[in-house]
Amino acid sequence: MVSLLARLSLPGQRDPGTRTPANAPVLAAVATAAVTVLGLLGVGLASVVVQTLDPAGGMPVAGSARLSGRLWLLAQGGGLTLRSGPLVLAPLLLTLVVAWGLSSAGRGVVRACDLTVGRSLAAVVAAAVGTHTLLAVLVGLLVTTPGAQVDLVRSAIGSAVVALLAVGWGIARDSGLLDDLLDSAPEPVRPLLRAAASGLLTAVALGLLMVAVALAADAGGYAALSRSLGGSGAGAVGLLVLGVLLLPNAAAAAIGVAAGPGFAVGSGTLVSVHGVTLEAVPALPLLAALPDTQAVPLLAFASQVVPALAGLVAGATLGRRLGDDDGGSVVAGLWGVLSGVLLGLACGLLAWAAGGSLGDGALADVGAPPVATGLAVALQAGVAAAVAAAVTRWRALG
Known part of the structure; x- marks a missing residue:
């Protein structure tokens, strides 16, 4: 056009x-x-x-x-x-x-x-x-x-x-x-931005994988909720389309769980690795991915590797893209810390954009807390990115 x-x-x-x-x-x-x-x-x-x-x-x-x-x-x-x-x-x-x-x-x-x-x-x-x-x-x-x-x-x-x-x-x-x-700009800026972008894409992809696993584990609940909302073809397809449009939002919530702070669906429902609180939520089939009990699901514990994996990808990308005059493995490790901080900032902005409100009162706050999520990802990804960048740089220099 x-x-x-x-x-x-x-x-x-x-x-x-x-x-x-x-x-x-x-x-x-x-x-x-x-x-x-x-x-x-x-x-x-x-x-x-x-x-x-x-x-x-x-x-x-x-x-x-x-x-x-x-x-x-x-x-x-x-x-x-x-x-x-x-x-x-x-x-x-x-x-x-x-x-x-x-x-x-x-x-x-x-x-x-x-x-x-x-x-x-x-x-x-x-x-x-x-x-x-x-x-x-x-x-x-x-x-x-x-x-x-x-x-x-x-x-x-x-x-x-x-x-x-x-x-x-x-x-x-x-x-x-x-x-x-x-x-x-200084020479390492371009590799830093590429590293943070690759780490963010990795975190989002792993977050989507978490959502897919959680939905597959409760496929019956998804189907039952869809039927309870009318059961017509229009209702089922419409809810499916709405769920697809909200998948990046769900991935941001999953990153919040993986980082530690978790996410909320109103004031009564909170899911994190520290505990689960469940109350009434909107009748959206995508929310079938929520846990069925107050017990912290195994998936939440397994997801704690997501920030580290995203940091490893960011650090490896940074180590491979640094120029010949950008220092050795120690300098690469320091730049790796900064790439992890940028990744945390990006995840915090994603959590902020993905959150919102679904009404007054109990549903006034939906999503992962942006500041806490960003800080948690920055801390975990920064350490992993520093190690990955240093090792990758050391191997690249021979």
């Missing part, structure tokens, strides 16, 4: 084969708007298809459109005020899709207009962020109903932040600005 938009003639353009920086903000606004329109159409179409499976007819098209708009806003940090209280929980898989679309739009504009100048890049980012934020507010106004009121301020701020990060990342990558910044 972005490449198609890039080939369209723009006002004031003298040659269809060239782009001037003055046209870049216009193209950025159009490309960003296309991301919102296509994204809403995709989510809305999925909702309509799910509703057609309901033998009773399901939700009308207008209801599906409102549902897709609310999911779109929630994915970008927005909030809803329901009769049960505030709903603030971003389905992070949809958030990643939105960020990918915005980043691709920014990259497409840079390629189409051949941008390298800082002022032109800033104008593109400003146009994209402004357009995306304005459309988010417009969507919020359209999908607000007396029973589900959109928090317009929160939605505007969240959409602006997502657009700024995603478009800025895409533009920085394709314009060469990111490479220039990394080249001007």
Whole structure:
């Protein structure tokens, strides 16, 4: 879509084969708007298809459109005020899709207009962020109903932040600005960032594995909960799709358990290696992964190796990517500690983004505690990363 938009003639353009920086903000606004329109159409179409499976007819098209708009806003940090209280929980898989679309739009504009100048890049980012934020507010106004009121301020701020990060990342990558910044930084910065990213991906993958094992262990509970919610095809498929969208959130909660602090589903349910407290939770089949008893499950104890394994991956990545002039194994070990700290920071930010609120009172706090999770991962991963980086560096130097 972005490449198609890039080939369209723009006002004031003298040659269809060239782009001037003055046209870049216009193209950025159009490309960003296309991301919102296509994204809403995709989510809305999925909702309509799910509703057609309901033998009773399901939700009308207008209801599906409102549902897709609310999911779109929630994915970008927005909030809803329901009769049960505030709903603030971003389905992070949809958030990643939105960020990918915005980043691709920014990259497409840079390629189409051949941008390298800082002022032109800033104008593109400003146009994209402004357009995306304005459309988010417009969507919020359209999908607000007396029973589900959109928090317009929160939605505007969240959409602006997502657009700024995603478009800025895409533009920085394709314009060469990111490479220039990394080249001007100290030599180990690039390996450090790669190491932290590899460690984070490892932690998330292991967290998803934990969720899969927990769900497989209680597959009967998942099926029973799905049947209790109506049993229709639309209900089962809709809950499955919602569970898939929330899988990154579940992985963040699993990392919280692995690190030690655990996670909460409201004030009455807490799962950690130190104990389990269970009370009533929302009727979401994904929550069948919760323990069935107050006893700490064996999986929680086994998961304590996750921060160390993520740290080992980060340290090994760092040790392999350090340059010839970056010191020996002792220096690599010290840098490994820093990579573990960065990994802890990333896990804390993930826990913060994955948490939220499902209502007032007992369900006002859902997810792993960000600060405690980040500190715990940093401590455990830092030690493992230091050892892995030192050993890998020693072997690389022969």
